[in-house]
Amino acid sequence: MARARKxxxxxxxxxxxxxxxxxxxxxVSHVLSGRVQVSDTLRARVQKAVAAMxxxxxxxxxxxxxGMSRVIGICxxxxxxxxxxxxxxxxxxxxxxxxxxxxxVFSRHEPAIELDRIKELIHYRADGLVLFPSFTPGxxxxxxxxxxxxxxxxxxxxxxxxxxxxxxxNRGAMREVxxxxxxxxxxxILFVCQSTSRLVTQHRLGGLADACKRHGVGSETxxxxxxxxxxxxxxxxxxxxxxxxxxxxxxxxxxxxLALRLLxxxxxxxxxxLSVVAFDDPEWSTLVRPALSVVRQPAVAMVEAAWDLLIQRxxxxxxxxxxxxxxxxxxxRGSVAGVAKAADSRVVQIGRPSSL
Amino acid sequence: MARARKxxxxxxxxxxxxxxxxxxxxxVSHVLSGRVQVSDTLRARVQKAVAAMxxxxxxxxxxxxxGMSRVIGICxxxxxxxxxxxxxxxxxxxxxxxxxxxxxVFSRHEPAIELDRIKELIHYRADGLVLFPSFTPGxxxxxxxxxxxxxxxxxxxxxxxxxxxxxxxNRGAMREVxxxxxxxxxxxILFVCQSTSRLVTQHRLGGLADACKRHGVGSETxxxxxxxxxxxxxxxxxxxxxxxxxxxxxxxxxxxxLALRLLxxxxxxxxxxLSVVAFDDPEWSTLVRPALSVVRQPAVAMVEAAWDLLIQRxxxxxxxxxxxxxxxxxxxRGSVAGVAKAADSRVVQIGRPSSL
DNA sequence: TTGAAAGCGCTACCAG
DNA sequence: CTGGTAGCGCTTTCAA
Numbered sequence: 001m002a003r004a005r006k007x008x009x010x011x012x013x014x015x016x017x018x019x020x021x022x023x024x025x026x027x028v029s030h031v032l033s034g035r036v037q038v039s040d041t042l043r044a045r046v047q048k049a050v051a052a053m054x055x056x057x058x059x060x061x062x063x064x065x066x067g068m069s070r071v072i073g074i075c076x077x078x079x080x081x082x083x084x085x086x087x088x089x090x091x092x093x094x095x096x097x098x099x100x101x102x103x104x105v106f107s108r109h110e111p112a113i114e115l116d117r118i119k120e121l122i123h124y125r126a127d128g129l130v131l132f133p134s135f136t137p138g139x140x141x142x143x144x145x146x147x148x149x150x151x152x153x154x155x156x157x158x159x160x161x162x163x164x165x166x167x168x169x170n171r172g173a174m175r176e177v178x179x180x181x182x183x184x185x186x187x188x189i190l191f192v193c194q195s196t197s198r199l200v201t202q203h204r205l206g207g208l209a210d211a212c213k214r215h216g217v218g219s220e221t222x223x224x225x226x227x228x229x230x231x232x233x234x235x236x237x238x239x240x241x242x243x244x245x246x247x248x249x250x251x252x253x254x255x256x257x258l259a260l261r262l263l264x265x266x267x268x269x270x271x272x273x274l275s276v277v278a279f280d281d282p283e284w285s286t287l288v289r290p291a292l293s294v295v296r297q298p299a300v301a302m303v304e305a306a307w308d309l310l311i312q313r314x315x316x317x318x319x320x321x322x323x324x325x326x327x328x329x330x331x332x333r334g335s336v337a338g339v340a341k342a343a344d345s346r347v348v349q350i351g352r353p354s355s356l
Numbered sequence: 357m358a359r360a361r362k363x364x365x366x367x368x369x370x371x372x373x374x375x376x377x378x379x380x381x382x383x384v385s386h387v388l389s390g391r392v393q394v395s396d397t398l399r400a401r402v403q404k405a406v407a408a409m410x411x412x413x414x415x416x417x418x419x420x421x422x423g424m425s426r427v428i429g430i431c432x433x434x435x436x437x438x439x440x441x442x443x444x445x446x447x448x449x450x451x452x453x454x455x456x457x458x459x460x461v462f463s464r465h466e467p468a469i470e471l472d473r474i475k476e477l478i479h480y481r482a483d484g485l486v487l488f489p490s491f492t493p494g495x496x497x498x499x500x501x502x503x504x505x506x507x508x509x510x511x512x513x514x515x516x517x518x519x520x521x522x523x524x525x526n527r528g529a530m531r532e533v534x535x536x537x538x539x540x541x542x543x544x545i546l547f548v549c550q551s552t553s554r555l556v557t558q559h560r561l562g563g564l565a566d567a568c569k570r571h572g573v574g575s576e577t578x579x580x581x582x583x584x585x586x587x588x589x590x591x592x593x594x595x596x597x598x599x600x601x602x603x604x605x606x607x608x609x610x611x612x613x614l615a616l617r618l619l620x621x622x623x624x625x626x627x628x629x630l631s632v633v634a635f636d637d638p639e640w641s642t643l644v645r646p647a648l649s650v651v652r653q654p655a656v657a658m659v660e661a662a663w664d665l666l667i668q669r670x671x672x673x674x675x676x677x678x679x680x681x682x683x684x685x686x687x688x689r690g691s692v693a694g695v696a697k698a699a700d701s702r703v704v705q706i707g708r709p710s711s712l
Numbered sequence: 713t714t715g716a717a718a719g720c721g722c723t724a725c726c727a728g
Numbered sequence: 729c730t731g732g733t734a735g736c737g738c739t740t741t742c743a744a
Contacts, residue, residue, distance in 0.1 A: 369736095369737060369738090370737065370738065370739095371737080371738095381737090381738080381739095382739085382740080382741095385738070385739055385740080386739095386740095389739075389740095391739095391740090392740090413737080413738070414736085414737050414738070416736090416737080416738095417736070417737035417738040417739090418737080418738060418739080419738095420736090420737080420738075421737080421738050421739050421740085422738090422739070422740095
């Protein structure tokens with residue numbers, strides 16, 4: 001390693017192509033970019049040389065030259081849910097279709113890692129950023145704002161007025177869930193959430209309150225801070241009561257899988273005694289019996305909306321900060337049953353029979 | 357857009373830092389890299405300026421200068437299985453720990469997309485590539501070989517002697533599965549695979565044959581080419597026979613979920629009539645009843661092995677081409693039961709009782 | 713210890 | 729239409 005590697009060894013440079021085609025580097029560049037007319041003769045020569053040598057322009061030189069990287073950074077907690085998966089693939093797809101590449105990083109729900117990864121993305125000079133934020137993305141957002149990197153927040157509503165956002169219409173989704181449960185005769189709904197301090201939870205609670213009032217349904221909330229034992233006890237307590245809830249709404253698939261386990265332990269019959277609905281749409285929702293009823297986020301549509309917003313920012317389209325809220329798809333399956341009006345708390349199977 | 361954007365607007369350059377610190381750009385660079393001694397006075401001035409201006413070096417300029425990108429590309433079919441997820445996150449983690457960034461692309465099992473993505477990665481001048489190959493990664497591999505980009509193949513054994521590989525010890529895993537089934541009294545095993553032409557299937561078939569011979573077990577194979585109806589018929593036929601198989605081994609979680617459905621349709625009792633084991637370890641394996649028995653790939657270890665191999669290639673460590681085969685973890689759960697010796701095909705529950 | 717300057721590979725300007 | 733060349737921001741050599 002005598003002196004700094006002269007060029008990347010073995011890779012052809014534009015100069016080599018030019019020499020071989022007996023033209024100037026400028027001409028090669030013109031042919032390649034197509035932005036300047038070149039005579040057929042020379043163009044043919046250049047193209048032959050390019051093909052023969054398998055020439056691929058040096059990305060870093062190109063980017064250094066014109067300031068944009070044509071790379072979009074995307075940061076999400078992980079990809080171990082169907083939803084994030086779908087989002088991640090859809091994003092790669094739309095980016096690729098538009099001539100962009102994607103740089104993908106994971107924050108693992110850790111604000112510190114998130115900040116670190118966003119830094120990395122900025123360092124790499126991503127033209128724009130898509131962030132599925134952690135619970136406290138403050139620093140990362142601050143950084144993006146300071147660096148003036150276009151960024152759009154997806155998935156988790158965030159109280160930050162500097163960035164475009166794409167979120168689920170949580171309030172509307174919750175209203176609709178309650179409406180449909182009420183229509184099935186449910187009159188007491190139990191809602192489990194991580195923490196009421198989150199904006200997403202507040203939106204859902206808002207929808208819950210709205211709809212409960214309208215349909216004459218009672219509701220209660222368990223704030224479950226990752227504490228399985230606590231959830232178990234609260235669940236047991238709520239269900240043991242005289243006028244126990246007949247429907248349970250869970251905030252995500254993790255809670256759903258936990259709750260299903262707990263209900264089994266507690267020997268609570270689902271949907272006989274308790275109907276269950278969960279936000280998120282885990283892969284296994286149709287594999288368990290009874291099949292889990294879900295509130296599904298429109299992952300692809302959300303990502304496409306995010307793309308549009310981001311591209312506009314990147315292209316410096318003047319526009320006020322926007323928040324796009326998309327509608328959820330609600331799918332009631334075996335885990336939800338109707339409650340007979342007459343005999344209070346008597347439950348009637350409504351999903352298709354458990355043919356598995 | 358009068359003339360080509362002069363520099364990235366708003367971003368500080370090393371020149372600005374130098375001016376502010378009243379030193380030359382060389383000195384700033386020296387301070388930043390730490391590779392050249394700088395007096396305390398100047399170093400302090402530079403550091404202050406850097407901090408004050410929030411200076412971050414231009415990545416592309418750095419890379420252009422010294423030829424390596426410190427970016428590793430990773431290409432996998434998707435991330436919608438727990439295994440690929442884990443692998444993807446583990447890889448990001450190990451890369452980050454080693455000062456590399458990861459560029460993540462998905463091939464969707466399409467050789468054409470795979471080739472395209474690998475091209476992209478090479479275009480970005482990734483220092484190295486990790487490939488979870490499609491079934492026919494030939495062209496992509498050819499490209500990497502031609503461009504002399506270090507690449508390691510992970511997950512799916514590939515008949516290509518130019519690259520390091522990290523794979524599961526499929527032969528060993530299959531042997532062990534059979535050994536354990538045999539120990540439980542199973543004497544006829546049914547193996548379902550996608551296509552016997554695949555190397556991974558051949559390895560597994562090899563292990564199956566070995567172990568069947570050793571333990572006096574009979575085996576048969578269904579080659580299932582994504583044809584659910586065909587699988588259903590074959591399954592029905594096999595199970596209707598006089599000496600029907602008592603254990604079913606599936607090649608992946610997709611097959612597993614399909615097979616579970618089909619067995620239910622066919623009213624086959626699992627594990628009563630048929631024990632079921634699947635390669636892969638889907639998230640839902642412990643959520644279904646009976647819990648699915650699995651052969652789990654050591655995702656993290658595989659990725660770490662891949663990293664080591666790759667880094668050595670990147671650093672031009674001379675070494676012969678290596679294939680690292682790692683051991684699987686086999687977990688028998690409710691879906692596997694013992695077969696009583698006396699009454700042929702009489703099955704005994706051995707998993708923990710179906711508490712759910 | 714410091715600074716000046718060459719040059720990484722490319723694009724785009726401008727002169728011919 | 730074509731070619732020469734400046735310069736993107738940085739690192740590293742070399743001379744002071």
